[in-house]
Amino acid sequence: MTDPSSRARRFALWAQRRAHVVPAPLRRLGGRGLRRFTRADVGTSRPSEDWSVPLVARAAAGDLEALRPVAAQPPLPPDAPVTRARRVRCAIAASVLDVGGAEEVAAFLARRLPGHGFETVVIYSGTRLPGQDGEGGRLARALAAEGVATRLLGPEDAAEWMRSWRPDVISAHNAEDWLLDLAAELGVPWVETLHDMHRLYHPHSWAPERRRAERISAQVAVSDLVRRQYLTRNPTYPSDRVVTVPNGVDGSRVRLVDRGRARAALGLTDEFLFVSLARYCLQKNTFGLVTAFGEVAAGHPDAHLLVAGRANDDLLYYEQTRQLASTLPAADRIHLRGHCANPLALLAAADAFVLDSFFEGWSLASMEALAAGVPVVLTDVGGAREQLGGGRRGYLVANPAGKAELVDWPVINDLRYRPQPNRAELVAAMSSMIRDRVAWADARQRLRDEAIGLFNPEESLAGHAGVLRAVALAEPLPARPGGATAA
CATH class of the missing domain: 3.40.50.2000 (Glycogen Phosphorylase B;)
Structure with a gap:
């Protein structure tokens, strides 16, 4: 028989996802009552950090974190001479x-x-x-x-x-x-x-x-x-x-990992893999990304989404995202993992990188993706326009909260689990990335050279x-x- 407290918790999580249909005053009043059923330390799971488990079950998988770069790290360029005497x-x-x-x-x-x-x-x-x-x-x-x-x-x-x-x-x-x-x-x-x-x-x-x-x-x-x-x-x-x-982006630290070995370690062959290196939190909008990918996956049966990042910032948000993913038809192609100690191997295996963030300052994760030769899909946040170079290095999508300069917490909180205005544009951008996979694969060296040279x-x-x-x-x-x- 199901534990009553477990049923109450599931109801509370469902109510949080549906809160946007309730008028704001009632939403605030109800939110205070729901919080006692949604303590982060009760009934929440954490994403797996076992990278020896492949995304797709294959006979020949391996430990992704054990993969090493294919070439030695080049020496760092010399620093500019300092003329001032004082240290x-x-x-x-x-x-x-x-x-x-x-x-x-x-x-x-x-x-x-x-x-x-x-x-x-x-x-x-x-x-x-x-x-x-x-x-x-x-x-x-x-x-x-x-x-x-x-x-x-x-x-x-x-x-x-x-x-x-x-x-x-x-x-x-x-x-x-x-x-x-x-x-x-x-x-x-x-x-x-x-x-x-x-x-x-x-x-x-x-x-x-x-x-x-x-x-x-x-x-x-x-x-x-x-x-x-x-x-x-x-x-x-x-x-x-x-x-x-x-x-x-320090190209000497973004060292290339053998793509074939990285994909084999994840159990991948011809599948298209989107990677998102991001914490599970409202800022990164993982819930919105998973929702959009559900539509992408419906039209592209070989597409996979891998999110890798820590969940401790907001375990309830991770739990909501996990539950959402488990209900989608493409649940077996949505992989919510924890931190990876070898992110360069994930980028080597990726066909594209994606962030659906509400805000960033200047994402280092997307910069490292570009320096690894991976095209990116970014929302309109700090640094995104500069990194994308007018579409030469990927796709810019509208901010999920609207105008980027006016993003604030009340707007973000209201959009936490509700349909977001940039979803159709995000789905279109990710779908275009899949359709043009050959052209983007051929551009990997150009993307790497441009990122290291420009930034x-x-x-x-x-x-x-x-x-x-x-x-x-x-x-x-x-x-x-x-x-x-x-x-």
Whole structure:
């Protein structure tokens, strides 16, 4: 006999998916009642991280994570010579140093700023998200193994460390606010990196941000869209202190894996594989992507969708997405997996990369896909237009929330489980990618060459270095530091 609490939970999850048909006042009232039946720690599953299990049952499958690149990593290009004599001490601050795009940018700066006359250390406040299983801290361990200085700090020991190490400037990447408070108290200038705008997508956050920003010396926006979004919400912040520095892609780190072996490890032969490297959360809109793929799969019986990412950010959202996928006719072709330690092997196996995000700053996952030679389908978010190059490298689809500049949490929440206005366009783009698979397969080397050439990491590195050095030495911000733009 079915447990009554299990039945109540299933009803609550169903009611969440249908809430958009209820008037907003009743929806808010009912939501409070439903939440007690939908605790994230009760009855929710997590995506599998066992990559020895193929997507399609074949006799000859293998361990995808064990596949190594086909060629040795080329040497890193030499850094530009630094003419200034003074070496700048830069603490690169993050919150949870595990996996994620913002953390990868922090790691990139830690590895490469020393070539621009900086002494760096990565400081972070945790290795696991709340409720996350396992050890976490994957990026923290990788940096330590490379010899990059790292330091785990909390509110109780950060002040002593800061007084001892005496940084000239802090480069912040979603760092904790208590660290900003401490930096302001000790007089250490703070440069915020705006990876996206999720903190400011609700009007109640605007006034606190304006007060918070009074302690920030400069801000680096990873795309012009993010810069415009920030200044729209915080018009009192000096616009010449918000500098655009697009993320780059380091081709020496995007090493190619043998495509045939990668597809064989997943049990694939002639199937068309869409890959989405993304966390299961509302920002990435996995529910919307799975819904659209259900329509794509109906017209293309060989199409598969593989989503790989952590689910701990929002286990209920993952559970809703899993339940949706299980009800679709193409359920056996929708693969919801956990984090993969070898994403380059997934990209090698992919025929196309897809994100249906509500917002991004400048997606590193799509940049790595392009650098691996994989065409992309992206919604209109930060950096998407620049990456796609007018259709040369894939398809741009309308933002699922409408106008990208006006995205906010109320609109996103309302669209969480309801039909989204970009669905037909997304289905058409993914279907076109399948129909033109031969042409896109022939373009893989061109896509890789263009991505590595156009989005040179040296320009991104020089942009960050120029802003950080100017702030540390109390000099004017450069108008165009490296590849950056301040207008």
